[in-house]
Amino acid sequence: MRDSLRRKIMEVCDRKIAQKGPDVGLSFYAFFANRNDDPGLLMEAASWWIKTHQLDHFEKAVKIRDMVERGH
Structure with missing residues (x-):
């Protein structure tokens, strides 16, 4: 996942x-x-969410933030 997407995900999760x-x-x-x-x-985000990690449509923001922080 590109760095700009990682930063955006972290920013949105933190704000929410x-x-x-x-x-x-x-x-x-x-x-x-x-x-x-x-x-x-x-x-890219959809592939990471759906194909790579097989996440549900809605997930807890803290879970997503933690996954991105750990580099998953």
Whole structure:
């Protein structure tokens, strides 16, 4: 996963956790604007989420943040 996507995931997870608490869930769509201008990056996130880790549509933000921090 490219560094810019890692940073974006961490930023979004941290913001969502700060706003809504540690039980907040999100999908990989949370890392993108409603109008996606970078389909390659969206597919990279989707592949990481769905193909590589076989995550559910919604996962806890703390789980995703921890996975990204550990380099998974």
